[in-house]
Every structure is written in structure tokens, then in C-alpha cells.
Amino acid sequence: MTESIVVQRLGKRFSQYHCDRPNTIMEAALSGWRRLKPVEHFWALRDVSFMVAPGKMLGIIGRNGAGKSTLLRLIGGVGRPDEGKVRLKGRVGALLDLGAGLHYDLTGRENVFVCGVVAGLTRREVAQCFGSIVEFAELAEFIDNPVRTYSTGMQMRLAFAVAVHTQPQVLLVDEFLSVGDLSFQSKCLERIAQLKEQGCAIIYISHSVEQVQELCDQVLWLRKGQVVAQGEPEVVVGQYLAEMRSETQERTPLRPPQLTKAGIELRVNENRFGSLEVEITNVRLLPASKLHSGDALSIEIEYLSPQLIHAPNFGVSISNEDGEVCFDTNISARELALPSIQGQGKITLRLDRLDLSGGQYFVDVGIYETQWDYAYDYHWHAYSLVIDSMIQKRGLLCPPHRWEISKAQMTMLKRL
Structure with missing residues (x-):
């Protein structure tokens, strides 16, 4: 074999x-x-x-x-x-x-x-x-x-x-x-x-x-x-x-553009998709939408569910301007389960530190059916995130790091 x-x-x-x-x-x-x-x-x-x-x-x-x-x-x-x-x-x-x-x-x-x-x-x-x-x-x-x-x-x-x-x-x-x-x-x-x-x-x-x-x-x-x-x-x-998008788009109702509490315009089938049985009413990036590399980030998702919804999945991803996904997580991946929801509510994702290179990013958020068959509400590239970094480097990550030079090498450099 x-x-x-x-x-x-x-x-x-x-x-x-x-x-x-x-x-x-x-x-x-x-x-x-x-x-x-x-x-x-x-x-x-x-x-x-x-x-x-x-x-x-x-x-x-x-x-x-x-x-x-x-x-x-x-x-x-x-x-x-x-x-x-x-x-x-x-x-x-x-x-x-x-x-x-x-x-x-x-x-x-x-x-x-x-x-x-x-x-x-x-x-x-x-x-x-x-x-x-x-x-x-x-x-x-x-x-x-x-x-x-x-x-x-x-x-x-x-x-x-x-x-x-x-x-x-x-x-x-x-x-x-x-x-x-x-x-x-x-x-x-x-x-x-x-x-x-x-x-x-x-x-x-x-x-x-x-x-x-x-x-x-x-x-x-x-x-x-x-x-x-x-x-x-x-x-x-x-x-x-394609199967997931097809199911979601078929369930997405026609609706004129809407503004979030922060004044961000959501347009159906452009930056917003879903059946809207549950709606994301507001997303806040805390402490701000502009951070230094390595800072903590909290993502608050406020939602409204007019009807009883059983165990929805919440997901968040962060991608760069080229569409590369830098971070992706969801509630079920952490083996958590929400009970049935109805009415207004809020859920928060806390990242202890965000070690991304400097640049422009987008935070995408979504609420999905229990088995991931389709999205109730998904906001794509609606929430901009800017990362400042003093270190200019290639790649997506900028984790804490340092260079160490041996004493023998330093002595040699001083002699030159």
C-alpha cells in the first residue's frame, strides 16, 4: 500500500x-x-x-x-x-x-x-x-x-x-x-x-x-x-x-438601500445578502475602526429577530483589499451554541490582539441558518478597518518579533 x-x-x-x-x-x-x-x-x-x-x-x-x-x-x-x-x-x-x-x-x-x-x-x-x-x-x-x-x-x-x-x-x-x-x-x-x-x-x-x-x-x-x-x-x-450563494440569493428579498446606525449604506445583492428573517442592525468596531498592529479589537453585532429563530450561527471574517481572508471564525467552530433567539440582541467577538500588517481591511459579518444552508443576513465589505504599523513588510501578519545578534558578531562589526 x-x-x-x-x-x-x-x-x-x-x-x-x-x-x-x-x-x-x-x-x-x-x-x-x-x-x-x-x-x-x-x-x-x-x-x-x-x-x-x-x-x-x-x-x-x-x-x-x-x-x-x-x-x-x-x-x-x-x-x-x-x-x-x-x-x-x-x-x-x-x-x-x-x-x-x-x-x-x-x-x-x-x-x-x-x-x-x-x-x-x-x-x-x-x-x-x-x-x-x-x-x-x-x-x-x-x-x-x-x-x-x-x-x-x-x-x-x-x-x-x-x-x-x-x-x-x-x-x-x-x-x-x-x-x-x-x-x-x-x-x-x-x-x-x-x-x-x-x-x-x-x-x-x-x-x-x-x-x-x-x-x-x-x-x-x-x-x-x-x-x-x-x-x-x-x-x-x-x-x-455556488450552492450556498444560490440558496441565499434566492431567499434575499428586494428592498431599497438602508442605513445602519453608523450611517453605512447597505444595498441588497451588492454588500448585503440573506433572507432577512434575522437582521443585523448595527456593527461596531471597538475601540475604533483604525488601530495599531497588535491592538485588541472587539466586534459588536446588534441584531433584530422578529420571529423565533433556533440556534443561528454567527460568523466574522477579516480580509484585505485583494480579497485574501486573514481571519475567519464562527460560533460553531468554537463548539458554542446559541439558544433560540427572538427580539433585539447583541453578540460580541473579542480579539485579544490583531497582528496584521499595515493596510486597509474589511470586516464581514453574517448570521446563518443552523446547518449553514443559507444566510439570514450577511454584510460584505461594509465595515472598513485600517491597521497602522511602523514596520513596513510584506505578508499579512505582523506578530511581535525581534532580532538578536550574538556578542561575537557585534564585536566583529565594531572592528570593521
Whole structure:
């Protein structure tokens, strides 16, 4: 087998039970053992097949509930398929759930050794790369603190650092890079690229189709557990986005231009799209729409929902004038869920620091249907953001950095 990952006709079936299913033996006995059997069965995955060769990266896209995470868990050995088979070649590094595999009562140091040994390294091998892991995770000050005291981003950094230092031949990543600051995300992507060059086969799930298109050699599109398309990133991502846009545009009602509270004009089918069952009434960039690189940014989204809407998804992306997406996140990517909403409300996204190079950017905001089938309201390139930076450089990111020159080199320079 030359391929590192082979998935053949994979299928996974789940059972749905009665909403009043007994929770205890006593309740079951009193009800005459009724409502214990499944009400129905459904296939979360059906007839999924693909291969990933060493040094190649497969992106998996699809709406919520399409079966992406179920597929990755089956490949990673979490659960057993009801149909088909999975064959893997080499050591597997898996980032399936944020914090999965971390023991919260153990310190960061202890977790590094536990996770490394579980991944197949010897204790000596873990000790040899321990310094690199801590340096990569940027957790030197907290490595001897219990993981339960870590923030979500710190947990992600630790888990990712361990996974990429176990020398995996297969790497599985499920929406992991939606957590953490921009500079660390960039470092993670660089490390993934290095592993790919070294022959690691990678499967990557993300809601950011732009990122999938940029990073992956092939893309697999899932819908309701079945493969819709598989092939070149530009083609498959284009088909996926066309379907989403088509659904949203069909639901977008004709309406004259409107002004936000800040006086920004919103024009339907130009910079505003959606069914408008929920409306974004105002967006505020705080403390201002002009910042210095590295400053914190809060994005306040005010909305109005005349009717009851179940568990909408909120999303925010930041792109430059050339259309490159610099940052993209949403509520479901952080494994958060809003309850049903109705009436007026406000939700805020807080970025601790925004390490972007100087220039003009746009903040796009949207509210989407639970399964991402279409947008309720999406504002595109309506909100301008200007980043000032004293450092003129190429690239999108401008993270804190410094140059260090050895004393011997300084002495040599003084002599010249």
C-alpha cells in the first residue's frame, strides 16, 4: 500500500431514541420496558471512499451535520464503522476535539509526557523534544500549572504542539485552527506545511473554504453523509460556494438601500445578502475602526429577530483589499451554541490582539441558518478597518518579533 490513508465504502449508522426514553432501570420497569428500542436509524456516513498519499493534504468541507467530524473520528479509531474499512500506514497524530486526550488535573508538563507516550513515543523521545514542544506552544511560564487552569487557546497550543512533534505519518485536524491568535495560527500552518513536505498525509476539516482551497491538494465535499464531489480545490470549493450563494440569493428579498446606525449604506445583492428573517442592525468596531498592529479589537453585532429563530450561527471574517481572508471564525467552530433567539440582541467577538500588517481591511459579518444552508443576513465589505504599523513588510501578519545578534558578531562589526 503506497497510500498512507485508504477509506473504502465507509458507513456509520446511528440510532434515534424516543424523547421520553427511561434513564434508569426503575423507570424502564415501571413503563413496561417501552421506549427502550430505537425509534429509527439514520446513516451519518454512507459509501465514502478516498485515498491520501504521503505528502498530500485532503480538505473536507460541508455544512454542519454533513458527517465531517464523524468521518475523521472513524479514521482516527474513535468508534467503529458499520460498513467499509479504513487502512492507515504509519503513526497517527490526531486533533479531533479541543482538549481531547488532555488530563485536566495533570500539569502541562505531565500531559506532554502522557500524550507523547500514548502517541507512540518512548519517554526518552518525549524528553528529547520536550523543550521544542514547550517553545512551540509558548507555555514556558505555565507548563507546570494544571491544565484545568489553561484557557481554551492554551489547551489548543499544548495539544497541537504535542501532536506535531510526535513525528506523525498521518495527521488528522478537525477545525483546530479556529482557536488561538493570528500569529499562532500562522505558525501552525507553517508547521503543517513542513510535515507535508516531510511526507505526512494530512486530512483537514475547516469551515474556512478559502483556507482549504489554499492549503489542500484535493477537496472532498460531504452532504448528509454522502460524497457530493471530490477533486481539485478550486473546482470543488467553487461548486460548494455556488450552492450556498444560490440558496441565499434566492431567499434575499428586494428592498431599497438602508442605513445602519453608523450611517453605512447597505444595498441588497451588492454588500448585503440573506433572507432577512434575522437582521443585523448595527456593527461596531471597538475601540475604533483604525488601530495599531497588535491592538485588541472587539466586534459588536446588534441584531433584530422578529420571529423565533433556533440556534443561528454567527460568523466574522477579516480580509484585505485583494480579497485574501486573514481571519475567519464562527460560533460553531468554537463548539458554542446559541439558544433560540427572538427580539433585539447583541453578540460580541473579542480579539485579544490583531497582528496584521499595515493596510486597509474589511470586516464581514453574517448570521446563518443552523446547518449553514443559507444566510439570514450577511454584510460584505461594509465595515472598513485600517491597521497602522511602523514596520513596513510584506505578508499579512505582523506578530511581535525581534532580532538578536550574538556578542561575537557585534564585536566583529565594531572592528570593521
